[in-house]
Amino acid sequence: MPGTSGRGEGGAADGAAGGGADAGAPGGLRRTLTFRDLLVYGLLFIAPMAPVGIFGTLQARSHGAVTVVYLVATVAMACTASSYAQMVRVAPRAGSVYAYARVGLGEGAGFVAGWMAMLDYLLIPAVAYLFSGIALHALVPAVHPWVWTALAVVVTTLLNLAGVRTAARVGFAVLAMEIVVLAVFVVSAVVVLVAHGAQRGWAAPLTGEGGFSAGAVLSAVSVAVLSYLGFDAIASFAEEAGGGADRVARALLTCLVVAGVLFAVQTYLAALLMPMSAADLAARPAEQGTAFYTTVDSAVGRWLHDLVAVSKAVGAAFAALAGQAAAGRLLFAMARDRRLPGAMSKVDAASGAPRRALLGAALVTLVAAVGAARRDDGLDQLSSIVNVGALTAFGLLHASVLGWFWIRGRRGNRGRGRSRAAGGGAPSVLWHAVVPLLGLAVVVAVVVEASATAQLVGGVWLVTGLVVLAVQYGGRARAGGVRG
Numbered sequence: 001m002p003g004t005s006g007r008g009e010g011g012a013a014d015g016a017a018g019g020g021a022d023a024g025a026p027g028g029l030r031r032t033l034t035f036r037d038l039l040v041y042g043l044l045f046i047a048p049m050a051p052v053g054i055f056g057t058l059q060a061r062s063h064g065a066v067t068v069v070y071l072v073a074t075v076a077m078a079c080t081a082s083s084y085a086q087m088v089r090v091a092p093r094a095g096s097v098y099a100y101a102r103v104g105l106g107e108g109a110g111f112v113a114g115w116m117a118m119l120d121y122l123l124i125p126a127v128a129y130l131f132s133g134i135a136l137h138a139l140v141p142a143v144h145p146w147v148w149t150a151l152a153v154v155v156t157t158l159l160n161l162a163g164v165r166t167a168a169r170v171g172f173a174v175l176a177m178e179i180v181v182l183a184v185f186v187v188s189a190v191v192v193l194v195a196h197g198a199q200r201g202w203a204a205p206l207t208g209e210g211g212f213s214a215g216a217v218l219s220a221v222s223v224a225v226l227s228y229l230g231f232d233a234i235a236s237f238a239e240e241a242g243g244g245a246d247r248v249a250r251a252l253l254t255c256l257v258v259a260g261v262l263f264a265v266q267t268y269l270a271a272l273l274m275p276m277s278a279a280d281l282a283a284r285p286a287e288q289g290t291a292f293y294t295t296v297d298s299a300v301g302r303w304l305h306d307l308v309a310v311s312k313a314v315g316a317a318f319a320a321l322a323g324q325a326a327a328g329r330l331l332f333a334m335a336r337d338r339r340l341p342g343a344m345s346k347v348d349a350a351s352g353a354p355r356r357a358l359l360g361a362a363l364v365t366l367v368a369a370v371g372a373a374r375r376d377d378g379l380d381q382l383s384s385i386v387n388v389g390a391l392t393a394f395g396l397l398h399a400s401v402l403g404w405f406w407i408r409g410r411r412g413n414r415g416r417g418r419s420r421a422a423g424g425g426a427p428s429v430l431w432h433a434v435v436p437l438l439g440l441a442v443v444v445a446v447v448v449e450a451s452a453t454a455q456l457v458g459g460v461w462l463v464t465g466l467v468v469l470a471v472q473y474g475g476r477a478r479a480g481g482v483r484g
Helices: 006-017 036-045 057-059 065-091 097-104 107-139 145-161 164-196 214-228 231-240 244-273 278-283 291-299 304-335 357-371 378-383 387-412 429-449 452-478
Strands: none
Touching: 036 164, 036 231, 036 244, 036 304, 057 065, 057 214, 057 244, 057 278, 057 291, 057 357, 065 097, 065 214, 065 231, 065 244, 065 387, 065 429, 097 107, 097 231, 097 291, 097 304, 097 387, 107 145, 107 278, 107 304, 107 357, 107 387, 107 452, 145 164, 145 304, 145 357, 164 244, 164 291, 214 244, 214 429, 231 304, 244 291, 291 304, 304 357, 357 378, 387 429, 387 452
8 A cells, every 4th residue: 555654754744743752752652562462452442243232233224234234344444444544654643533633634623633532532431341341240140230330440440550561461362362252153153054054045144135235235334334443543552553653554454354354254154043034133123232142042052142242241341441541542642732631641650651641531431431330221322422423533534634645745845846745756546535535425424324312412522622622722822822
């Protein structure tokens, strides 16, 4: 993939963005993460068996073509991965899309991107913690879900405070456990299919039941792309990755491909084994949420049902660990640029972790998760509002690619007779125009399909952020310090 020069572009963009502490410098983040560590954080946040909870919904919406839904969704999200890979080379800094929009679109847009991403990075871990608490309560009913939820927050926060490498090592063990459980499901499903055959045609998960419907598939894709939320957390560790921006870009793209393959394989096998047709499932929406578990129970046995449930319970808590770590880096980066209280820009000398930013993220997540755990409809309410923040940030990411490679980056070097795009060459029409525009179109389509509650909460959060931005600009104008 054509891209920008990691060293030259990062330095130039950092200057445009306003600088900050160098990674590895005293008071800065430490470059200790390997490629494997980055991949672990991304896959942990996504979760290898993410389709389990929405398998039934996608199967019903797509008229049975659930596997092709994930194949299309992977291609659609590849546009976002590509834009991340382009911009992490331009601005290899903590803060992810906040840093990229700040460079590509300006400080105001950068703040809005960070503000919207904050909603995602703080609430998606809350949903994961709550899911873990509910699942553990089902296994140990004597302990209330909010207690399990709070315990999960405390344990994972302590791991994050111990340092990014410590958390990555523990996360690797949990991710390995999740992949082993997925492998057990795959082997068991293949054994059942060889011994007893499939419930429907072998091509049905790709072509649908009763004929292929492009409209139905695209409708399901708008939901399926939400399974990939979290892989972008990898970009938040740009200042802690040994090997620099190229390693981060490679990890982002690898994470997406690995997740896409895992999602396609498990949904293909589950669709072949599912005892209920897609039409029957569509007529019974109450059964869609547990369709994967029902399939495993009927085709393989209760033991695998319980094994998958335990894996999801533990995996959810550690998906939240990765999310909390990414949230801490976002808060750290915004505080370092004086967009949030400066106290959160401090890095612990012993662990190298942004301790105060992590504690701030943990506190907000704890309040949201425990509050939801004490409500009967808490999971539904929390789940319905977490996506719009991430999607809006994705939209600004794609706009940042266009803004940097076609306007701001070229303008910055016009006096020297060369474009900053692609390390001095002309921007690529494919990677710097077509791909981000396609990615932007996917984001708009998914936001349109979002629930009214999600749109309302996202809109209120956006307006609040704009008010905060206006107040900050007003204060800087009075102090004579506004920058464009």
